[in-house]
Amino acid sequence: EQSLRVLADRAGVRIGTAVDTTALAADAPYRETIEREFSSVTPENVMKWQLVEPQQGVYDWAAADRLVDFARANGQTVRGHTLVWHSQNPDWLTEDAFTPAQLRALLRKHVIDQVTHFKGRIWHWDVANEIFNDDGTWRDTIWLRNLGKGYVADAFRWARQADPQAKLFLNDYNNEGVNAKSDAYYRLVRELKAQRVPVDGYGIQGHLAVQYGVPGDTLANLRRFEALGLQTAFTEVDVRMPLPADPIKVQAQAQGFTALLQACLLARRCVSYTLWGFTDRYSWVPDVFDGEGSATPLDADLVPKPAWFAMRDTLTLA
Numbered sequence: 001e002q003s004l005r006v007l008a009d010r011a012g013v014r015i016g017t018a019v020d021t022t023a024l025a026a027d028a029p030y031r032e033t034i035e036r037e038f039s040s041v042t043p044e045n046v047m048k049w050q051l052v053e054p055q056q057g058v059y060d061w062a063a064a065d066r067l068v069d070f071a072r073a074n075g076q077t078v079r080g081h082t083l084v085w086h087s088q089n090p091d092w093l094t095e096d097a098f099t100p101a102q103l104r105a106l107l108r109k110h111v112i113d114q115v116t117h118f119k120g121r122i123w124h125w126d127v128a129n130e131i132f133n134d135d136g137t138w139r140d141t142i143w144l145r146n147l148g149k150g151y152v153a154d155a156f157r158w159a160r161q162a163d164p165q166a167k168l169f170l171n172d173y174n175n176e177g178v179n180a181k182s183d184a185y186y187r188l189v190r191e192l193k194a195q196r197v198p199v200d201g202y203g204i205q206g207h208l209a210v211q212y213g214v215p216g217d218t219l220a221n222l223r224r225f226e227a228l229g230l231q232t233a234f235t236e237v238d239v240r241m242p243l244p245a246d247p248i249k250v251q252a253q254a255q256g257f258t259a260l261l262q263a264c265l266l267a268r269r270c271v272s273y274t275l276w277g278f279t280d281r282y283s284w285v286p287d288v289f290d291g292e293g294s295a296t297p298l299d300a301d302l303v304p305k306p307a308w309f310a311m312r313d314t315l316t317l318a
């Protein structure tokens with residue numbers, strides 16, 4: 001059988017997965033599956049600010065460096081995730097401890113130091129993650145409250161300055177189809193482009209659930225961002241379901257994975273399709289959604305589900 005990565009190479013896209021670096025070190029079958037099946041990796045957690053700078057001024061790049069070295073040894077690209085976010089920030093980073101001017105200086109230093117540390121080794125950076133609410137308003141975050149909306153443009157400029165080769169992405173969930181949130185991104189990208197802010201890509205996480213289905217206008221949404229000159233990418237695909245699984249949910253899951261993959265293959269500038277984990281052995285879903293799970297295409301024993309074969313069939317056709 002052909003691996004996903006061989007088929008994706010032929011189709012001209014990168015196929016990726018989020019990587020749990022603890023599992024990567026401890027679990028050989030997990031590691032071998034990543035080597036064999038994927039051409040791109042994303043650190044699930046170890047490039048987040050909380051993990052790279054646990055104490056102010058004390059960087060810990062070790063886990064992220066190991067993943068980047070692993071990727072290089074296996075001919076895989078790395079999607080850097082993520083530079084500016086409202087979540088998983090260090091405990092020391094609070095509004096009480098710093099003035100807005102200090103927070104801006106801290107953000108600037110964080111972006112520049114991190115992008116510089118990995119310079120030349122990162123294919124895509126998720127520069128700004130989850131900046132809008134589902135209704136298209138700006139998410140209320142430490143950055144918006146203290147720096148105003150300009151923090152997004154600043155972050156992209158700092159990242160470009162630190163590594164001119166890396167492609168710089170916006171990234172969010174519930175933005176697959178044309179809706180209030182993706183409309184907000186569309187308007188923002190037009191503004192950023194008009195101000196010559198270096199934004200290169202629109203990232204769609206793709207966290208689906210069988211009970212909500214797949215937005216039918218995903219391809220149209222990709223196309224409108226590509227028409228603005230951006231690349232597009234699916235960055236965190238999984239398809240969860242209410243447990244227990246049954247054959248209809250499992251079939252719907254396979255359709256969810258392939259619907260997003262088809263949209264990527266039908267678009268003109270969709271460059272990668274990344275899973276947010278590939279096995280139920282390690283998945284964030286049951287911790288966050290009560291009673292839901294089975295969100296990845298391999299079960300906890302690494303046995304393929306219909307979703308795995310469906311993705312392979314889709315890549316074979318492309």
Ligand code: G3I
Binds near residue numbers: 045088
């Ligand atoms: O590292 C600590 C460990 O020291 C501690 O003992 C343990 C006890 O709870 O927690 C560990 O941290 C956890 C971390 O994952 C690493 O495993 C956090 O509690 C947990 O909240 C964290 O969850 C991550 C989540 O982002 C945080 O928001 C998930 O693994 C990760 O899959 C998830 O990924 C996000 C993307 O970055 C952005 N898009 C949505 C996606 C899913 O939520």
